[in-house]
Every structure is written in C-alpha cells, then in structure tokens.
Amino acid sequence: MRQMIIGNWKMHGLRGDGKELAQEIAAAIGPALTRRDVVLAPPFTLTHCLAPLLHEHGIGLGAQDCHAEAEGAYTGDISAAMLADLGVSHVILGHSERREHHHETNARIRRKAERAREFGLCPVVCVGESARQKEDGHAEPWLTEQITQSLPADFDGIVAYEPIWAIGTGKAATQEDIESRMVFLHGVLADHLETDDKPTRVLYGGSVKPEDAASILAVPGVGGVLVGGASLSARSFLGIVQAGL
Numbered sequence: 001m002r003q004m005i006i007g008n009w010k011m012h013g014l015r016g017d018g019k020e021l022a023q024e025i026a027a028a029i030g031p032a033l034t035r036r037d038v039v040l041a042p043p044f045t046l047t048h049c050l051a052p053l054l055h056e057h058g059i060g061l062g063a064q065d066c067h068a069e070a071e072g073a074y075t076g077d078i079s080a081a082m083l084a085d086l087g088v089s090h091v092i093l094g095h096s097e098r099r100e101h102h103h104e105t106n107a108r109i110r111r112k113a114e115r116a117r118e119f120g121l122c123p124v125v126c127v128g129e130s131a132r133q134k135e136d137g138h139a140e141p142w143l144t145e146q147i148t149q150s151l152p153a154d155f156d157g158i159v160a161y162e163p164i165w166a167i168g169t170g171k172a173a174t175q176e177d178i179e180s181r182m183v184f185l186h187g188v189l190a191d192h193l194e195t196d197d198k199p200t201r202v203l204y205g206g207s208v209k210p211e212d213a214a215s216i217l218a219v220p221g222v223g224g225v226l227v228g229g230a231s232l233s234a235r236s237f238l239g240i241v242q243a244g245l
C-alpha cells in the first residue's frame with residue numbers, strides 16, 4: 001500500500017506566505033510522488049487559492065474539518081459539499097484539538113465522516129490517547145471506543161493515530177510504541193469494519209520530524225504520517241515526504 005504524508009497547517013498562513021510555502025513544496029516534490037501520496041491541508045481561507053497549484057502538481061488538497069450536516073443555518077461552518085466544490089480530496093476529522101476546543105464527540109465525528117463520503121471526500125479520522133490515559137493503562141479501551149464510535153461500519157477512509165501527548169511536544173512516540181499500537185488498531189479495525197477486503201490506511205501523527213520520519217515510516221502497519229508543525233517549513237516537510245526513499 002502506498003504511504004501517505006499529510007501536512008496539517010492548522011491555523012497558520014496568509015495568502016502570501018501560504019502560497020509561497022505551497023509553491024516551494026510543489027516545485028521540489030516531483031519524484032517523491034511516484035512513491036507516496038501527499039496531501040496539504042491548509043486553513044479554509046487558503047483552499048481556493050491553493051487548489052490550482054496543488055492539483056497541477058498531483059498533491060491532494062485537504063481540509064481540517066467539515067460540518068456534519070449537508071447545509072443549513074450553521075453560522076461560520078463549512079460543509080463537505082463546499083469543500084468538494086473547491087476541489088478538496090481529503091478532510092481531517094476529529095483532530096484532538098477539535099475534540100478538545102470544540103467538544104466534538106465520537107458520534108458527531110462519525111456523522112461528519114459519513115457526510116464527507118457522501119460528497120466524495122476521503123475522511124481522515126484522528127484518534128489518540130492522552131498522557132494520563134497512557135500512564136493509567138487506559139489507552140486501548142479508549143482507542144477502541146474512539147474507533148468503534150467515530151467510524152461507521154462501512155467506513156472507507158483513513159485513520160490517523162495521534163497520541164495527544166506527542167502532538168506539538170517535540171516528543172514523538174517510539175518505534176516500539178507505534179508498532180504495538182498499529183497491531184492493536186488494525187485488529188480493532190478488522191473487527192469493527194464490514195469492509196475488511198481492503199485494509200484501512202493508518203497514519204501516525206505526533207511530532208514527526210525529518211530526522212525520525214524514515215524510522216517511523218518503516219514501522220510495520222504505518223500507512224504514512226500526519227504532520228503538523230514540520231509541515232510549515234518546505235525543507236522539513238519535503239524531508240519527511242522523501243524520508244527513506
């Protein structure tokens with residue numbers, strides 16, 4: 001299975017610097033795209049302006065959220081249809097920052113994932129345990145609950161395993177930790193999903209840097225990486241995209 005590298009720009013970038021960053025990445029990415037899929041998920045405000053450039057270079061256009069309803073009186077929200085209309089291919093759902101700051105529940109994330117599919121978008125559903133849950137030995141039941149409640153049984157998308165304690169901390173999970181989580185998550189997915197003919201791609205996310213990307217991408221079961229901070233520099237993002245190739 002081809003690995004996927006997703007850059008999540010979060011709430012960073014104005015038109016000038018966002019375009020410059022995307023151009024720098026697009027100009028140098030060429031050969032890596034024969035081996036890996038790459039998606040950039042800029043903030044909504046840059047979606048329209050980056051779409052032609054990313055499409056032209058074979059880079060997927062991602063979004064960082066969508067609403068669970070198709071349309072309606074939801075001031076400030078963005079629907080899956082609107083994203084599809086702009087050429088978005090992937091949408092990140094249930095990121096721990098949205099679960100925390102926007103009180104997103106598993107049930108709502110599941111509705112979003114279903115809505116995204118309805119409009120032809122590939123949902124990238126994030127799951128991950130907190131440091132406390134890890135220390136208390138509660139990570140596995142928590143991850144099982146997140147997977148079984150956030151993903152419909154006919155889920156056709158991507159899962160991103162992002163331990164909360166590794167996000168933005170500079171401390172990625174160890175290869176051993178990632179490997180055992182991958183075995184566990186693939187097992188939960190196989191039990192939960194009806195669609196077991198096609199294995200689900202599971203990404204790792206949490207402080208991935210160019211220096212450790214090759215070893216993380218070599219861990220069995222890792223279908224790619226979701227990159228936050230390091231995707232805001234062309235040099236480090238390209239280092240991750242090309243790691244180990």
Ligand code: PEP
Nearest residue numbers: 167168205206207228229
């Ligand atoms: C993220 O927020 O999805 C993420 C992985 O962030 P970082 O790479 O900065 O830890």
